[in-house]
Amino acid sequence: MRVVIIGAGVAGLTLASNLRKNDDEMEIIVFTKGEDIAYSPCAIPLVLGGCIGSFDDIVMHDAGYYLEKNIQIHLSTTVTGVDSDNKKITFEKDSRIESLDYDKLVIATGSELVRPDFDIDDMDNVFYLSNIEDGRIIQESIKNKKNIAFISNFSIGIESAYELAKKGYNVTFLEQSFGILPLFLDQDMAGKLVELNEGVTFETNANITGITSDESGKEIHFNDKSITADVVILSSSKVPSTRLAKEAGCEIGDFAVKINEHLETSVEDIYAIGDCVEVTSHFTGTATLSPAGTTAVRQAMVLAENLTGNRMTFDPVVNTVVSQVGDYYYACSGITESFADMIGMPVVSEYIETCQKARYYPVNNRLAIKLICKCDGTIVGCQMLSRGDLSSRIDVLSFVLTGNMKCEELIQKEFSYTPSLAMVVNPIVQAALKLRKKLDG
Template sequence: MKVVIVGGGAGGMSTASNIRRLDKDAEITVITRDENVAYSPCAIPYVLSGKISSFDDIIMKTPEDYKEVNIDVLIKSEVTAVDSSKKTVTYENADGEKTIDYDKLVLATGGNPFVPPMEGVDLEGVFQIRNIEDGRKVQQWAKTSKSAVVTGAGLIGIEIVFALKELGLNVTLSEMMPQIVPRSLDSDMADILTGYLKMENIHVMLGEPITKLEGEDGKVKKAYFGDGSCIDADMVILATGVRPELELAKMAGCDIGRWAILVNEKMETSVEDVYALGDCVESQDLILQANTISHLGTTAVRESKTLARTITGKKSNFNPVLNAMVSKVGKLEFGAVGLTSSFAQQNNIKPIVEKVEALTRARYYPNAKPMDIKIICDCNGRIIGCQIIAEERVAERIDTMTLAITQGLSCFELSNVEFAYAPPVSMVTDPLVLAVEEVSKKFN
């Protein structure tokens, strides 16, 4: 069996490794335009901030490592054509153009950074961060910069702006929406995070997109906003999201949904022997039972396991997603899973909401930290969302709520679940229990 995988990110490389574990004889070829494979893009901001000492540290494997398990990785190679009727893939690299055949084709093409349509985006000092090489360029440019603007206040944008602040730059975070992290947090929870960023001397501009960049000698120097204001900017980071890369999927004849490639629960596309995963596919939302986009590395890795089992003839289905996320900026951790109350309302769900303040440890134990928890339920008391902000112990509680939502638990049921306790790690009544007890009071 000849398997060709297009894309060397988390989805592509995990698929290759999982197929090899299940099939020792398959011929596996990975084609990627990048120089590095098997690295963590999520770690790039932490290399920039100095928390991780080198970009080399976030590269888990090299093409030579994969060669040892008989996986051929072609780097700096661009796929230019896919012919699903002939089952061939054509690619170009320094050695010229070559066409290879396949029995199974995996599209792990990911997404391309979205570039806002504004004047000045082609100036030197304007960056997108898609891979390690982009990170190296930002790191080098920051050494001679005094001020920076990051536009786009999603996870990457917030992590990047804090990293540049740690490097001593005067930084501004710009977001066209009226709040930061709009996909994962409601405005009241986002306000807590915004307040922390401001306390850390990060200038936050909400509801004001950048309209123009102005340069001097070809290098960016100023950023202009919709309200007419202007600030200095020796460098600008465009963290405005990604758009699924669909050109090859369309070339292969795959059905495309509202945003990305349509796949079933086995990661099969509409074209026989063509599969897809990662940022370029649509997933099903567990709560809404409708298609969505999940731009998370955890999703891609889970999809790779299902896809590998499908290709090797074993049974496996990919479950719907909840887009559980967690991040850390400075001392503050924040996480979310499921629907925000605002997104629930947009989908004709009347949310029943409660927000509580608790502590991460027993109140008498040293260094107990405040914890803000927001619980969202539907009108029947079923938990459909949770958001948490604290200086510690956020991830494990988001994981707990992910399991609770996946199992369809109500706030009443979770309030009776047994939780472990010790003063150094929790309150005697866990903060999650306090939150669901409070929201339960809103029901008869």
């Protein structure tokens, strides 16, 4: 059987590797229009900030590694069309158009940056930040510069802005929506994150009308005013790449390529995974996006099983995220209070500030938690801020949400404890206790 995968990002390559683990014989052919493969996009801000030495350090494998596993990768090759009736793709490499038959086709084309309304073509010192190549260009271009402006409404922008501020740059962040990280945090929590960190000046609700150049640098015009910077970095939101899927006749939903729980599109023998698909929200049962490496990997693992004789499902998502912003981490799972308001779901929330470890333990970090539940006590969202590790805490919440657990049930769960690592009453339980009290009136 020949499986053709369009896309060599996290989704496409995880699928290819897992298919090979399950099946020695299968012919696996991957196409990517880019040259860089098998790198971690999530680490780009950390390289820009200097915490990771170089962009080469975040590249895990090259095409030769995959070839040894008998996985062919066509680099710098753009798939230009899909003929689903004849099960054939066409692709362009070195200005030549060729075609290839498939038995199973997987679309893993990721997402693409939304280009701004204003003109920036051929402008020097104005860059997009979306992938490793952009990162390399920016790293070179900001040497000997001082003032950097980010135009962004995307987490990569805010992560990178703080990393560059830590390096000593003067950074202004022009946020195009009403607040910081609105998809992840309610604005009370986002405000605290900004207060805790130093080094970045924010302009929210920035309606950018254009960028001009003069002898002092780039002038960014917004809301009837302007600021000047040496370098402008654009990292606005991304939209799922659905063109090929659409051309193949696959149904496109409200946001992206529609798939079922087996990751099948509406066209026989065509599957889709990663940032180009829409998924089902655990809370609303409706379509949503989950543009995360973790989702892409999980989908790839499920699809690898399904294409090698097993039958697994990809379940609705709660969208669990952890991210570093400056010296702090934020983590979230589930829905925000503002999203609940937007969809008309009545919710109650509580906020606590506590410690990561026993109060008296000398090396400690503060921890802020906002817990959100429905009026019957079912927990639907959680947001956390701390300088210390949040990933294991938010992962627990992810299971709480997936299991539709109520505050009452969470309070009775068993957690581990030792003073140098934990509190005797787990902070999540502390938040649930306070929330239950509020619910009880």
